[in-house]
Amino acid sequence: MTTSADRRQRPGLAWAAPAALFFLVFGIVPIAAVVYLSLTRWDGLGTPQWIGLNNWRALANDADALHSIRITLLLTLLCWMIQTPLSMMIGVWAAGPQRNRAILSTLFFLPLLLSTAAIALVWLALLDPNFGLAHNLGGLVGVPDGNFLGDPHRALLSVAFVITWQFVPFHTLIYQAATRQIPHTLYESAALDGAATVRQFFSVTLPQLRNTVIASSVLIVVGSLTYFESILLLTNGGPGTATRVLPLHMYIKGFVGFDMGYASVLAVLLVLIGTLLSVLIVRTTGYHRMGSQREGL
Amino acid sequence: MTTYRAGGVSVARHARPGAPPPIWSTPPARPRRRHRWRRNWIAGVLSAIWLAIVILPLYMVLVTSVRTQSAYLSEGAIQPPTGLTLGNYGRTLRLGFGEFLMNSAIVAVFSIVLVGALALPAAYAITRGRSRIISGTFSMYLLGLAIPAQAVIIPIYLIVTKLHLYDSLLAIILPSTAFSLPMSIVVLTSTLRDIPNELYEAMFVDGAGPRRTFARLVVPMARPGLITIAIFSGLNAWNGIVFPLVLTQSESRRVLPLGLWNFQGQYGTDVPGLMAAVVLSALPVLALYLFGRRNLLRGLAAGFGK
Amino acid sequence: MHRNAVFPNRARHERAGWCGVRRRVWTRRAVACLFVAALLGLTAACALFPSGIGPGGRVFQVWALQDPQNQPIIQAALDSFNKTSTTKGSLTVYLNDAYKQKLQVSMGSPNAPDIFFNWGGGNLAPYVKAGRVATLDDALSENPSVKNAFLDSVMKTARIGGHQYGLPINGIQPVILYYNKAVFAKYHQQPPRTWDDLMTLVDAFKTHGVIPLVLPGTQAWTELMYLEYLLDRVGGPGKFEAIAGGNTSAWHDPAMLRALQLCQDLAKRGGFGTNFASINYDNTGASALFAQGKAAMFLMGSWEYTNQAQRQPDFFKSGNLGFTTFPTLTDGAGNPKDIVGNPSNYFSVRAGGRNTQAATTFLIKTLKSDAYVTSLVSSGQVPAIKGVNAKFAGSPNANFLNFTYDMANKAPAFTQSWDQALSPSVASELLTNLQKLFLSDITPQQFVDAMEKAQ
DSSP states (O other), X not given: OOOHHHHHHSOOHHHHHHHHXXXXXXXXHHHHHHXXXXXXXXXXXXXXXXXXXXXXXXXXXXHHHHHHHHHHHHHXXXXXXXXXXXXXXXXXXXXXXXXXXXXXXXXXXXXGGSOHHHHHHHHHHHTOTTTSHHHHHGXXXXXXXXXXXXXXXXXXXXXXXXHHHHHHHHHHHHHHHHHHTSOHHHHHHHHHTTOOHHHHIIIIIHHHTHHHHHHHHHHHHHHHXXXXXXXXXXXXXXXXXXXXXXHHHHHIIXXXXXXXXHHHHHHHHHHHHHHHHHHHHHHHTTGGGTOOTTTTO | OOOOOTTXXXXXXXXXXXXXXXXXXXXXXXXXXXXXXXXXXXXXXXXXXXXXXXHHHHHHHHHHHTSOHHHHHHHXXXXXXXXXXXXXXXXXXXXIIHHHHHHXXXXXXXXXXXXXXXXXXXXXXXXHOOOHHHHHHHHHHHHGGGOOHHHHXXXXXXXXXXXXXXXXXXXXXXXXXXXXXXXXXXXXXXXXXXXXXXXXXXXXXXXXXXXHHXXXXXXXXXXXXXXXXXXXXXXXXXXXXXXXXXXOOSGGGOOHHHHGGGGEETTEEOHXXXXXXXXXXXXXXXXXHHHHHHHHHHHHHHHHOO | OOOOSSOTTSOHXXXXXXXXXXXXXXXXXXXXHHHHHHHHHHHHHHHTSOOXXXXXXXXXXXXXXXXXXXXXXXXXXXXXXXXXXXXXXXXXXXXXXHHHHHHHHHHTSTTOOSEEEEOSGGGTHHHHHTTOBOOOHHHHHHOHHHHTTBOHHHHGGGEETTEEOOXXXXXXXXXXXXXXXXXXXXXXXXXXXXXHHHHXXXXXXXXXTOEXXXXXXXXXXXXXXXXHHHHXXXXXXXXXXXXXXXXXXXXXXXXXXXXXXXXXXXXXXXXXXXXXXXXXXXXXXXXXXXXXXXXXXXXXXXXXXXXXHHHOHXXXXXXXXXXXXXOBOTTOOSOTXXXXXXXXXXXXXXXXXXXXXXXXXXXXXXXXXXXXXXXXXXXXXXXXXXXXXXXXTTOTTHHHHHHHHHHHHSOSOEEEOHHHHSOHHHHHHHHHHHHHHHTTSSOHHHHHHHHHHHO
16 A cells, blocks of 8 residues: 555656656657658658658568568577577586686686677688688588688578677676576585486576576577677678678668668668567566566575 | 665675575585586586687687788788787777777766666666656667667767767767667666565665665665676677767767777778787776676676576 | 674685785775776866867868778878868768768768768769759869869769769779789780680689689679679670660660670689688788789779789789780670779769868869879879879889770770669669679579669
8 A cells, every 4th residue: 555655755757757858869759750761752861751651562562671581580599599508508607616617707708898890800800711710610510612601591600600609708697697696505405306417407597597598588689680780791781682681681771772761661670570579578488577586485 | 674784785685584695605614515516517518619619719819910911811810920010009009099998988988877877766766666657668668679779870860960969979978878778777677676675665664765765775786787787888888880980070089999990991901900909999898807707797696697 | 704894794715806905905996996987087078078070160071981092192182281271171081881871871961071082973973963062163164274184084973964073083993804923824824815715714723723713702892893894895885874874674685684694604614713702802801812822813993903012012022913904705796995993083072061162172272283193193093184194104003004094095985883883772782683693593684683673
């Protein structure tokens, strides 16, 4: 029951207002502007001309856009499937108390130090088929001529690999910290019940990491949807359109092709897909209820 | 009832009734067991492979940064360098690296501070407030989670120009902050939701209004979440290239990612110079990490683990 | 157990954390933080706030591409202009892709540059159409010596709707076939005269494990060069002129189909090696391959000459950098002397700015001045100035300069690179489809269908 005294103790609108207003100006207003722009024809220079839903109708006929959506979802799935188990396993392992693990986890952290542009340029040099690692080690993975970025399928895998290289450290850190938080009593009881190492992982560690997995997954999904700088530098969407994800397609249409109206349609689409996916993840896993995994301890 | 004191972080964190302290903060007071953590060979092997994958490119960056350009082109990336040179680092520093670094640092620090100052009160209001308008703002932030920067760059550019902020670091800081806000608020609300009602009621009984509750209870207990969003928004600000590109112009306002350009000519990249710049740009973050590592892990634990 | 007064619950081994210092950890850390904060605070004061660039400035802004060759030349020109002018000029440079985005965002705003770098043709057209570019007609008619100084074929590219909107600022950049003399000597081969010669060479080099033609396929504009030349050789310059003029059905011309087929056949034949689609030009992957003799020939713009001089000095000094014209087609309708490439790069002036006058004066005074032209020549470029070959004598690069100048001067037709001549949206479709064509993902018929739809 909320008494009026209680109400005086609770934060009022003034607490939420600064952030809300700030985000309104720099977040919501631009989105609204983009929605408006999607209904116009504009080359970025003159004045936008209202054309109603023509751009949206063009979307239905744009095979490249549908292809981009497919590639984006594929890449997101790929990234999630690779990054989540990898980060989890390494994070759990790194959470152990052995001293060498502390040193190693520092080493694992290093890719986070580099900016996206730096990472893309470094990997571009490494993937050079004649002078880079691709040349030396390509044979090991069945690509003797080092042709990674030039083959449509391998290009997508290479891009997924670079993204993984960049972000696994971050997620490893999250899992590592979360694992260290797990109370040892749980493991002790499991051991008393006769559970072996592997079984302990599945019945103790994994459930305790549930909220972490959800949070990390939302970050991966949302991140993959808006990720495009590295791809721009590595393949520019190529070869052909093999790695042209939706943000890149939007960039090419808008800033290279000077068709800001249509690019705005793609932008709105991106925002919708992203919101949908995050809400989906959060709702279906009950994250929004913020239940604790330590109930009753 | 547990007492708490301002700055008494450790006590407040253990305030959940009955919860044992997290494993890392107490030394093993009981007799040593042979396997406190089970040996996980699979993960160990995987980690070794992953270590190689992580280290090899970094090794290449380091090694290339001390080669001359012609040596790089003739020897390739992997071979141990024959003649070492620090000329690339000299060139990097001469090309204004110090200024770019300072600008990037300013952008990152101010973004982090601004995000914290905006997000924490908002999260507090969302978790504890009773107004429907306030819950409405939370939905607004959820909508903002997946906005790509390129999509809204033109409207933002127009807004920044109207505010007469073009070609200033503020022009980068403000939009970067806005873009980090949704995730930060989501993380902080999740952190604050774990503060038990009893603690709030304790403050209430003591006669504390929202301001005192905020200062004495919320801020200390939100420290883990604050560290998480500091890393998140700091990295975004440090790495960002779209906002600096479009919203700044002069060299005096240039940030590090744009500074890497100095090594990319129109018809060829000065790869060793680029690598030297990359190494130099990574050093400050590395230093921060080495100093703050324990706090980092401690902070992240409570931010995500619960 | 010793109790630490500041952190009562920290375990012993944890207290010796930072720098291994036990006591007074907190104070030292606080001092360090304050110091850093103060430092940031001081410097932050300046950079946080706008730099004053914008409509109020009394300095005209020049935007150009980042280029170690041309940048110093333009900067020097600005410096000497600033000495005698009340309105000064200032140069800012950008990397290629970033430049186009930046320019597009800024041109509609008060922060637009007064002078901006562009490639003429379809690259410049959107800005002209939006009324953002000032014409130079008046200034040129007042200065007939400037007007008549430049090669007409080069001026033409920046002439839109009958008005002159840009002036050439650097050298002519035709596409040249470079070849590695050492590799040719080693296998006793001669540079190709005809397309059939080229096919023979391709087969010969393949057997020796040498890549016949190095192609940085991650960047589709390098593939475009082959198509441009082949279309001209097959059907003459009129074929592309029709397309550039807006005739979309001109894509279906049999000459275009044949040119596309020739490109695809060359790729399939192994003319570019197997991994060409992964090679990148910007990170010098292609130039190094060529210089080290792993590839025999390289079709690239004239700038590759100076690129080799700077990046592959050993190879360059060895004198093994050969250059020749693109092979001819014995049954083709095009004139063997036709060339393709970038006529030049241009500076255009923004319309309606405060400093239009000063900017125009700068261009008129500088671009054909002796100092400027000489510095271009010394950097290994061929300025688009009539009779400039008189300046070549005595230059170490005289051979190349004369070759390039003759190529451009005697060419009946100089077709601009298609990705700069066509509108940007069509250009980007063209490049994407071209990559697919070279990888044999689409047929020539599918290519022209897609291009007609795009235009």
